[in-house]
Amino acid sequence: xxxxxxxxKLSANDAQRNFQDVLKLFPLTLPTASILDRSRRLVPTxxxxxxxxxxVAAAIEAGADTLYTEDLQAGATYDxxxxxxxxx
Numbered sequence: 001x002x003x004x005x006x007x008x009k010l011s012a013n014d015a016q017r018n019f020q021d022v023l024k025l026f027p028l029t030l031p032t033a034s035i036l037d038r039s040r041r042l043v044p045t046x047x048x049x050x051x052x053x054x055x056v057a058a059a060i061e062a063g064a065d066t067l068y069t070e071d072l073q074a075g076a077t078y079d080x081x082x083x084x085x086x087x088x
Contacts, residue, residue: 001019038079039054040053042079046078052071066082067084068086069083070086
């Protein structure tokens with residue numbers, strides 16, 4: 001949206017309104033102590049990188065059962081969270 005705003009395809013008000021709509025649909029999950037602890041345990045269990053384990057831990061803590069990403073192995077399951085590549 002920011003790029004569209006910069007090139008004039010979207011007004012600043014529309015960009016802000018769209019951003020607020022997205023936040024309503026997808027609430028933020030910040031790295032809490034429990035997310036950091038889960039992340040630390042995921043690294044050796046699943047051989048995940050630090051950043052991948054934070055993403056997986058946050059998704060699990062948020063109650064997600066599916067994570068759409070091209071950055072992790074499609075079909076893999078981490079503590080009940082299934083990875084789906086949206087481009088496959």
